[in-house]
Amino acid sequence: MTTQQDKADQFAALHARERAFIIPNPWDAGTARLLAHVGFEAIATTGAGLAFSLGRPDGASTRDEMLAYVGSIAAATDLPVSADLEDGFGDDPDAVAEFILAAAETGIVGGSIEDRSYGRGDRPAGERYEKEFAAERIRVAAEAARALPFRFTLTARCENFLIGKPDLADTIGRLRAYQEAGADCLYAPGLTTKEQIREVVAAVDRPVNVVMGLVGEPIPLKELEELGVRRVSVGSALSRAALGSFVAAATEMRDHGTFGFAADAIPHAELGKIFAR
Template identity: 40%
Template sequence: MTASAFRALHHDRPAGDPLVLPGPWDAASARAFVDAGFPALAVPSAGVAASLGYEDGATPADEMFAAIARITRAVAVPVSADIEDGYGLAPGELVARLLDAGAVGCNLEDSSGGVLQDARRHADRLAEVRAAAGGRLFVNARVDTFLHGAGDPAEAVARARLYVAAGADCIYPIAAPATALAAVRAGVEGPVNALATPDGPAVAECGRLGATRVTFGPALQRRATAAAREIAGRLRG
């Protein structure tokens, strides 16, 4: 599948009908989501990290790209991948590794090591990634002000506008509460990604607030692990 096919899924959507992208952590979970009828997938780095025995943010780049490749080989739908802050790779190398792994999109976050980065410098990096990728990658620019900043919606909107101007296809204000998500939606042109969590907006509410697409981070992998623990407990009696 191509980035253009993935990009098309984000546009001309009815109001309140976001694109729902489950987050597989391995080939088996990817196939399960596709078999359920989902048209595309969004690989969460934290879910992959847990499946490989790493803490979130500690997966070596080689292992992350290998995991993405195993997922893309297993399914015939577009796959986007969370690649954290890009692992320190130069834009050209980062794009090449994503394409080699079969991804058609990526998340790039504007924090590193839990610290927000300079927004203009990050916008420049996004522009370099877009230039290296051409139209071959859908770039989802993660805005981390609600994770590692003061949680100011105005700052999130300002960052988001810089990233859209730099060529980002979508803005992802991760962990934004409902009121802040609505503010970002009102202040930004183009697609907006919302995170659905047990403690935040659910999928339907994300749609009502104007989200173009909804992802789940590592929540689905954690639910699967919890189910495995429950089974293990029953087996132990």
């Protein structure tokens, strides 16, 4: 049986090697098992994908729902799991640290903390934390992670490009502050060009995660690797692709009374074989 320590060591090793890896984002246990079946080396949760599965907008999940979700993904396969922990379910650094510890108990071996509020504390949803305060949140989260009996890979996220503040210099300054605060991996979702990615990678000395399938040009893994990227996630893209196919199928039935969508469906028997293993 693969232990949490084994998974943590495997996950840390992926970040230490020269070759980049893709860490796709399932939104439930079934899709986690499918990604393991396809052959990925690690997986990550998606807060947006969870919210969509509950019929809510991104960021509308509760603390208990999030913990149950990340636990279900961690239990679904033997792969290392990194969790999208959003804002840490609180503004206060101590609340973030407590959530890191609670999430670690679910079986995950890594997680990300953002530098914007989701409105779960005193700050309004979408508000960016001041750089020093955001770095303090990462510092305390890193201390909590280091207190765990296994190596927890902490990712610090700068949300500038997702909240309408595409300031690359400020983004790099924030990522450097989070690096100094103890983050193991750095992530600025929303970068749109190779030049931006290259600048971020060159400016920090931690592994950098980028997201594909969100905005900007779809840069192949090999080219991202050449830019120095270590880890590539897809956020809610797989969830949105599946939901897009679902809506298209439903629209076909409603508008045309036809069922051509089923030709692209994975066979029932094939899913049965995969999930029986």
